[in-house]
Amino acid sequence: MAHIFIGVGSSINRRENIRLGVQALQQTFGELNLSNVYESEAVGFEGGHFYNLVVELTSDLPIEEVIKQLKAIEIQLGRPLKAVKFAPRTLDLDLLLYDDVIDNSLDLPRAEITLNAFVLKPLAELAPRLLHPVLQLSYHTLWAQYPAYKQKLWKVDSPVIAKSQSSS
DSSP states (O other): OEEEEEEEEESSSHHHHHHHHHHHHHHHHOOEEEOOOEEEOOSSSSOOOEEEEEEEEEEOSOHHHHHHHHHHHHHHTTOOTTOOSSSOOSOEEEEEEETTOOBGGGTBSOTHHHHOHHHHHHHHHHOTTOBOTTTOOBHHHHHHHSOTTSSOEEEOOSOSSOSEEOOO
16 A cells, blocks of 8 residues: 555635545545645735645555546546646645655656645644655654745634545
């Protein structure tokens, strides 16, 4: 079973699309472990704020099938097939880590882990002692070293989704 982390984000109907996205991930992959939900400003374009979280799961699916399932969920929840990169999103599901796989063609580990607070903070929350496969530093250490001024991030206090999901 592969240990997998997925970044989840939405800037359109955020609360509902995050809830539906997590529900679809649970239906597809089973038991999930969820970080807190964070609000952040759009990165790379002018737009509304995003809600983001990281989901942890295990699966026996190969990487390519996991990616295929993530794309199918995005499309099911209204994301255009040829979505523009820096634009508002109904749902964005990004494969961040698949075990310790390093594959530049698949962007694994995903480069934005160390670039964006909205990915690194929730990942450090879920897996503080896990080592980044390339940098060999824990996500706790990477978050502690992240420049606080770089991106604004707010924890969403009201529950968007249940803190943990299981396939019961």
